[in-house]
Amino acid sequence: MSRTRRISDTLSANRIIAGLILAAGIASAQWVHYPTVGIPRTKDGKPNLSAPAPRTQDGKPDLTGIWDVLHNRPCPPEGCADMWIPEEFLNIGFSLKGGLPYQPWAAAIVKQRMAENRFTDPNAHCLPTGIVRMYTTPLYRKMVQTPGLLVILNEREAMYRQIFTDGRPLPEDPQPSWVGYSTGKWEGDALVVQSSGFRDGLWMDANGSPLTESGKITERIRRVNFGTLEIEITVNDPKAYTKPWTVKLTQLLKADTDLLDYYCVENEKDGPHLVAK
Amino acid sequence: MFGRIILASVLLAAIPASAQWFNVTTPGTPRTPDGKPNLSAPTPRGPDGKPSLNGIWQMNGKYLQNIAADMKPGEVPYQPWAEQLFKARQDGALGKTDPAARCIPGMPKLDALPYPFKIIESPGMVMILFEGFTTFRQIFTDGRELPKDPNPTWFGYSVGKWEGDDWVVNTMGIKESTWMDNAGRPHSDALHLIERFQRHDFGHMDILLTIDDPKAYTKPWTVKEDVRLIPDTELLEYICVENEKDFGHLVGK
Numbered sequence: 347m348s349r350t351r352r353i354s355d356t357l358s359a360n361r362i363i364a365g366l367i368l369a370a371g372i373a374s375a376q377w378v379h380y381p382t383v384g385i386p387r388t389k390d391g392k393p394n395l396s397a398p399a400p401r402t403q404d405g406k407p408d409l410t411g412i413w414d415v416l417h418n419r420p421c422p423p424e425g426c427a428d429m430w431i432p433e434e435f436l437n438i439g440f441s442l443k444g445g446l447p448y449q450p451w452a453a454a455i456v457k458q459r460m461a462e463n464r465f466t467d468p469n470a471h472c473l474p475t476g477i478v479r480m481y482t483t484p485l486y487r488k489m490v491q492t493p494g495l496l497v498i499l500n501e502r503e504a505m506y507r508q509i510f511t512d513g514r515p516l517p518e519d520p521q522p523s524w525v526g527y528s529t530g531k532w533e534g535d536a537l538v539v540q541s542s543g544f545r546d547g548l549w550m551d552a553n554g555s556p557l558t559e560s561g562k563i564t565e566r567i568r569r570v571n572f573g574t575l576e577i578e579i580t581v582n583d584p585k586a587y588t589k590p591w592t593v594k595l596t597q598l599l600k601a602d603t604d605l606l607d608y609y610c611v612e613n614e615k616d617g618p619h620l621v622a623k
Numbered sequence: 624m625f626g627r628i629i630l631a632s633v634l635l636a637a638i639p640a641s642a643q644w645f646n647v648t649t650p651g652t653p654r655t656p657d658g659k660p661n662l663s664a665p666t667p668r669g670p671d672g673k674p675s676l677n678g679i680w681q682m683n684g685k686y687l688q689n690i691a692a693d694m695k696p697g698e699v700p701y702q703p704w705a706e707q708l709f710k711a712r713q714d715g716a717l718g719k720t721d722p723a724a725r726c727i728p729g730m731p732k733l734d735a736l737p738y739p740f741k742i743i744e745s746p747g748m749v750m751i752l753f754e755g756f757t758t759f760r761q762i763f764t765d766g767r768e769l770p771k772d773p774n775p776t777w778f779g780y781s782v783g784k785w786e787g788d789d790w791v792v793n794t795m796g797i798k799e800s801t802w803m804d805n806a807g808r809p810h811s812d813a814l815h816l817i818e819r820f821q822r823h824d825f826g827h828m829d830i831l832l833t834i835d836d837p838k839a840y841t842k843p844w845t846v847k848e849d850v851r852l853i854p855d856t857e858l859l860e861y862i863c864v865e866n867e868k869d870f871g872h873l874v875g876k
Contacts, residue, residue, distance in 0.1 A: 377780065383747060383765055410745075472726075472864050474757075492745050494650075499750070504758045504777075506750075508858075517644060523860040525757075527644065605761070607776040611726050611864060 377604040382411075385601050386572060393601035395573025399535075402491060407535050407569045409489045409496065412603060415482060416596035434595060435482040438551040441593055452556050452586040459554030467549055472610035474505060474524040476548040477541060477563065481577060481595050485608055496530060496537070501608045509539050516542055522559050524548065530567075539565040550581070558585040573599040644857040649678075652854050653825055660854040662826025666788075669744070673785050674822045676742045676749070679858065680850045682830075684737030690804040690832075690846055698844075705809050705839040712807025721802045722777070726863035728756050729777045729801025730794060731816055731832060738861065739853050749783060754858040762792050769795055775812060777801065790820040803834070811838035826852040 386397035400408045415432045439446035448456065459466065469475060475483055485501040494512035509528040520527050520543030530539040541563045548557040557563075561583035568576045575597040582590040653664035667675045685692045691699050701709065711717060718724055723732060734740075736755035743750045747765035762781040773780050773796035783792040794816040803810055819831035828850045835843040 377767070377770060380767060474862060490743075490745050490748070490750060492743055495743065497743065497750060497752070499759055499761070506752050506757065506759045508752070512650065514644070514647060521859075524862060525860060607778075609727050609777070 378606065379602060380604060381602050393573070393599075395571065395599060395601070397572040399569035399571055406532055407537075408491050409537065409567060409569055409575065410491045411575075412486050412488045412600045412605065413575055413597040414486055414600050415484055416598055417484075429484050431484050432482055432595075434551065434593065435479075435484065436552050438478060438482065438555055438593060439591065442591060446555055447588040447591055448555075449586055449588055455556060456554050459549075464552055464554060467552065467554065468547070469549070469552070469610075472503070472614060475500075475502060476524060476544070476550065476557065477507060477526060477528070477565075478550040478557070478579060478581075480507065481579075481597065482551065486600055486603075486605055488605055499605060501605045503610055504607065509537075511537075516540060522546065526563070533566075535568060537565075537567045539567065541565070556586045557581070558583055560585050573601075575599075645859070647855060647857055649854050649856075660826070660852075662824070662852060662854070664825040666822045666824055674788055674790070675744065676790060676820055676822055676828070677744055679739050679741045679853045679856060680828065681739045681853050682735055682737060683849045683851075686846070686848045687732065687735040687737055687805055689806050690731070690735065690808055693846060694844075699808070700841040700844055702839050702841060705811075708809045709807055712802070712809075717807065720800075721805070721807070722798075722800055723802065723805075726756065726867065727777055728758070730760075730779050730797050731803055731818075731834075732801065732805075733758070733760070733778060734818070734830065734832070735804065735848065739856070739858055741858055752858060754861055756863055757861050769793060775799070779814075779816070786819075788821070792816075792818040792820070794818070809839055810834070810836050813838045826854075828852070 382393075384400070386394040388394045400410075402408045415435075417426075417430050417432060419431060419433045419435075421427075421430070433440040437445070464470065469479065480487060480498070480500060480502075483500075483502055487501065488499040490497045490499065494510065496509040496511060498507040498509070500506065507525050507528065509530045511530045513531075514529060516529055517527055522543060522545035524545060526541045527543040528539050528541040530537045532538070542561070544557055544559055544561055546559045549555065550557050561581060564580040564582070566578040566580075570576050577595045577597060578592055579595060580590055580592040581587065649660075651667070653661040655661045667677075669675045712720075722729055728736070733753060733755070736753060738753065738755035740754065741752040743752065747763065749762045749764055751760045751762070753759065760778050760781060762783045764783045767782060769782055770780055775796050775798040777798055779794040779797035781792050781794040783790055785791070795814065797810070797812075797814050797816070799810060799812045799814070801810070802808065813836050815835040817833040817835065819833075820828060821831065822828045830848045830850060831845055832848060833843050833845040834840060
């Protein structure tokens, strides 16, 4: 009954991924089943996820809600795991014909990282995901839209991201950081978020697609109906890619629940076992 | 007394660096004629007439070191086992057993971190974003009750409500392995925290923290922690696990 998100071995073919996300288990909690206020419901009381997107008082779409990845990766024969990764978890360019337009050094480093069993993946060492992998990690995140600020609360590491919508400009020479600096403004019904100021060495997927400190990311976030978020991510990082590229990620609303604790560092046993081939 | 506590190990793991939003102008801040924030201006209030707690705040750092810093010797009503464990911990000999040393802070220590935290009120839920550990608490104000037999978590389960001008937050379901301060004051799985947020004016707030834990303390006891508003700035990033070098030097089983 309870949403335990037990991690079974969906990833046996990719056992190293287990090292990336098996570090902490998640236990059930009492607010895992708690009705979300304000959700339109069908006659039988179920959330009506195809109802129109909610709006805030100023008429803008309200992105508030708990969001999960779209599970677009087939399950193994033994069944789906609760911790069910999307294709973009492994390869953020999954939907792109011909894949990501890597610069030669970036293609080489991706090849090397995969050959090394992704041993140096910051995620595997419990470091932050960065903003792209935040969306492909099969843990939930809660968006809370407030005047002047959109907050994303992540289950993973119980970390947050702030997207300022108060009109401030992006910093010109920011101190590089894992999560970067983000500002958003509405263009019609899309919240357009610009981010920069990333530290070098971020991975955007488990294959190791790099993001450099000169990278800029644009997200166009649209709540197409009550239950669906579409996020178009454009990465403009000429140091690592020969041209800007855009992928679309879909996020699905999880109604009547709340975030759980997930600490990668809690009882972490995998680090010492991670080895290069 | 606390000179030997391994505070540094717990808090120095990551040092936030400067950022460009370190100096921004916080809108809605009352100012004196010379443009400086007027921290003694009246408490701002929301449409419901209740004080607004929104803002970036910073706790007096001494309570992280010693949650009972303002109490006289003998005033903390320990149960015998709790006092024994506290004495065993307070010289740092068991530093390795503090979850915060492994980059997992717990309540109520999280509140006492000397780094800024940001309170954001939203309908039905108040968020507290902490610079320390880049983590957050959710305090539900949608009328839900505390869970009866919750799965213990690092920060517990919190609900808040107004009593006059005090915002009262009840928390339970906190993992018993967390230390309440760096000196090592313990608690049990029965810990019930009551935080009373009292914003006295624009720039000053007290948090009256009551520790109600009959398994570890013979009666509830209350400490008053003072918090000041930090205007015109923003939270920085703090990643405890990044380049962490301390844990290997901590002692204890």
